[in-house]
Amino acid sequence: MATAVITGSARGIGAAIAERLAKDGYNIALNDISQSCFDNNDISDRIKALGVECEIFAADVSKHDQCEDMVKKIKARFGTIDVLVNNAGITRDGLLARMSEENYDLVISVNQKSVFNMTKFTGSVMMKQRSGRIINLSSVAGVYGNAGQMNYSASKAAIIGMTKTTAKELGSRGITCNAVAPGFIDTPMTAQLSDEMKAAILGQIALKRYGQVEEIAGVVSFLASPDASYVTGQVIEISGGLSM
Numbered sequence: 277m278a279t280a281v282i283t284g285s286a287r288g289i290g291a292a293i294a295e296r297l298a299k300d301g302y303n304i305a306l307n308d309i310s311q312s313c314f315d316n317n318d319i320s321d322r323i324k325a326l327g328v329e330c331e332i333f334a335a336d337v338s339k340h341d342q343c344e345d346m347v348k349k350i351k352a353r354f355g356t357i358d359v360l361v362n363n364a365g366i367t368r369d370g371l372l373a374r375m376s377e378e379n380y381d382l383v384i385s386v387n388q389k390s391v392f393n394m395t396k397f398t399g400s401v402m403m404k405q406r407s408g409r410i411i412n413l414s415s416v417a418g419v420y421g422n423a424g425q426m427n428y429s430a431s432k433a434a435i436i437g438m439t440k441t442t443a444k445e446l447g448s449r450g451i452t453c454n455a456v457a458p459g460f461i462d463t464p465m466t467a468q469l470s471d472e473m474k475a476a477i478l479g480q481i482a483l484k485r486y487g488q489v490e491e492i493a494g495v496v497s498f499l500a501s502p503d504a505s506y507v508t509g510q511v512i513e514i515s516g517g518l519s520m
């Protein structure tokens with residue numbers, strides 16, 4: 277049975293992607309920064325109830341050596357790695373003049389370096405298999421920019437370049453790499469925003485509602501499916517028409 281690895285999958289979009297790919301028949305390697313992220317959380321049980329295998333691999337994906345070790349463990353446990361979803365991400369928003377160097381570096385390392393780390397080690401497994409699907413979580417902030425998100429938009433724009441580079445570098449081995457760029461999705465990440473900010477964003481969304489995690493998971497499922505076999509190096513916006 278094929279295996280999918282989803283980083284940052286204890287909650288939010290990552291958990292929804294893991295559940296959807298389990299419904300699609302993949303064995304699931306869940307990841308988050310620590311085992312405790314899965315305490316009081318039934319994602320692993322919900323996935324196992326779908327009749328596939330599921331295991332948690334705690335690792336900080338911003339750390340090169342932890343990713344190398346985790347990918348080795350996933351390969352040993354499941355035999356193959358067929359889909360990688362680089363989903364883990366954080367925000368540390370603030371206006372440029374007040375943004376600390378620490379918060380700039382942290383967001384770049386969690387959101388952007390993690391994609392280098394995981395794509396390098398998983399890509400090497402996929403190259404030997406001569407097949408694989410890599411799906412990266414970018415953001416509309418990476419395409420259009422967003423005031424207060426210099427660090428975040430930099431990391432998400434970089435992911436677009438990394439997606440296209442991966443598609444070009446690994447394409448000859450039967451590996452596709454695409455990105456999704458969500459707009460405003462209802463998750464713990466966006467719950468942190470002020471009511472004023474949420475109302476302002478809602479006014480700009482053509483569909484006049486926020487997105488749901490399942491609406492991201494559905495597009496990721498498509499990109500992992502045989503129907504997307506000739507799609508690579510693309511960025512698909514999932515924003516309800518927030519940005520046009």
Ligand code: NAD
Pocket residue numbers: 283284285286287288289290307308309313335336337338362363364365366386413414415416457458459460461462463464465466
């Ligand atoms: P979330 O905060 O709900 O979940 C992110 C998960 O990543 C958490 O479980 C967190 O513990 C994990 N994580 C953080 N740092 C990690 C690390 N170093 N190693 C491993 N795991 C780590 O966020 P979400 O809203 O579900 O976002 C998921 C992805 O989608 C992110 O990359 C985010 O930037 C992107 N995105 C979200 C939105 C949105 O509106 N929610 C919009 C655009 C893009």
